[in-house]
Amino acid sequence: MLYARLPKTLCDEMEKIQRSFLWGYTDQGRKPHLINWEVCCLPKKNGGLGIRRPHQMNEAFIMKMLWNLITNPQDLWCRVLYSKYCRNKDLRLSINSQPYDSPLWKALTDIWDKFQQNMVWQLGDGNTINFWLDKWMTNGTSLINSSSQTIIDTTLSVLDILNLVGDWNHSYVSENLTTSMTNQILAIPPPNELDVGEWQAIWAWRGPHRIQTFMWMVVHERILTNYRRSKWGIGISPLCNKCGAADETVIHVLRDCISATQNDRLGLAGCGGLLRNSDGNWLKGYSRKLGNCDALHAEMWGMYLGLDLARREGIMHLHVESDSKVLIDMVTKKINFKGNMPTLFIESPPGELQRILFDDISGTCMPRNVRLPL
Numbered sequence: 001m002l003y004a005r006l007p008k009t010l011c012d013e014m015e016k017i018q019r020s021f022l023w024g025y026t027d028q029g030r031k032p033h034l035i036n037w038e039v040c041c042l043p044k045k046n047g048g049l050g051i052r053r054p055h056q057m058n059e060a061f062i063m064k065m066l067w068n069l070i071t072n073p074q075d076l077w078c079r080v081l082y083s084k085y086c087r088n089k090d091l092r093l094s095i096n097s098q099p100y101d102s103p104l105w106k107a108l109t110d111i112w113d114k115f116q117q118n119m120v121w122q123l124g125d126g127n128t129i130n131f132w133l134d135k136w137m138t139n140g141t142s143l144i145n146s147s148s149q150t151i152i153d154t155t156l157s158v159l160d161i162l163n164l165v166g167d168w169n170h171s172y173v174s175e176n177l178t179t180s181m182t183n184q185i186l187a188i189p190p191p192n193e194l195d196v197g198e199w200q201a202i203w204a205w206r207g208p209h210r211i212q213t214f215m216w217m218v219v220h221e222r223i224l225t226n227y228r229r230s231k232w233g234i235g236i237s238p239l240c241n242k243c244g245a246a247d248e249t250v251i252h253v254l255r256d257c258i259s260a261t262q263n264d265r266l267g268l269a270g271c272g273g274l275l276r277n278s279d280g281n282w283l284k285g286y287s288r289k290l291g292n293c294d295a296l297h298a299e300m301w302g303m304y305l306g307l308d309l310a311r312r313e314g315i316m317h318l319h320v321e322s323d324s325k326v327l328i329d330m331v332t333k334k335i336n337f338k339g340n341m342p343t344l345f346i347e348s349p350p351g352e353l354q355r356i357l358f359d360d361i362s363g364t365c366m367p368r369n370v371r372l373p374l
């Protein structure tokens with residue numbers, strides 16, 4: 001039952017035994033079957049007895065194997081089946097069997113159509129879904145037959161059809177697909193990297209509901225930024241009003257914009273970080289309360305304390321990672337500041353100070369002119 005398709009007659013026979021047992025069949029005679037067998041097989045919450053029908057159980061077991069075959073292709077038994085029966089075909093396009101194939105493979109191919117009809121795609125990050133070949137559309141079809149072009153790249157994943165900010169690439173979609181298909185795709189929320197657990201994390205966060213709602217909209221990229229407004233064709237420039245240097249996307253406003261993240265954002269801050277060895281294993285962590293400062297300064301303190309700690313530990317070869325793009329650009333000198341200049345740490349004394357410092361260390365006396373009030 002677990003790995004071969006049972007003949008229908010066998011399943012019917014098994015059900016007959018189940019029915020007889022339920023209603024008390026004996027050699028002396030047959031007792032009335034008071035409730036329809038179909039009703040008895042319904043789940044208890046729907047008024048039945050929850051009896052599982054052998055035929056459906058058999059199909060469910062085989063579908064479970066198909067599911068494992070797709071989701072865990074690296075398992076040994078999956079690799080054996082793939083190498084033996086795939087015959088250089090893409091399983092997602094067609095799956096078929098020959099008369100001399102094993103009962104297991106025949107059972108899998110028999111159930112494939114039914115399996116696909118009951119399968120719903122969750123886009124996830126879109127990286128493992130083939131844009132043209134997989135049946136990821138809501139109506140369960142693949143896009144390959146809807147292409148308006150004669151030549152298409154069938155290696156593209158759904159992730160490849162997104163632009164830099166994670167929206168559908170309108171021009172690619174409309175150039176390669178019919179208008180109705182294009183509209184259907186644009187109506188589907190583009191994939192993002194959050195899985196179910198991460199969505200739950202937003203709602204499990206203990207804080208004001210309005211901030212939860214805000215985070216939920218941020219993740220959906222539905223904050224009314226200039227970029228979003230321009231996408232909706234309201235005739236607004238997508239550029240950031242504050243810095244004018246980049247499109248005003250959500251991530252720009254909240255993290256990357258120098259002007260928005262520097263101005264008037266003083267608050268209680270802390271910083272922290274960790275050191276890992278080249279295998280990625282934990283060596284040491286650190287954190288510190290900083291008092292009042294803005295986000296960029298907190299990031300700078302974080303990096304400084306980390307570098308200091310690494311030096312004290314005698315670590316000479318170090319890769320530094322930070323999630324502050326501004327800080328990284330500052331350190332790698334890719335950035336020019338206009339206006340409000342943040343504090344910079346100076347590693348070696350500037351030229352004009354070097355002589356004074358030298359004099360101080362060597363104890364040189366220097367005459368000074370002092371004006372005395374008379």
Ligand SMILES: [Zn+2]
Nearest residue numbers: 240242243257
């Ligand atoms: Zn900006």
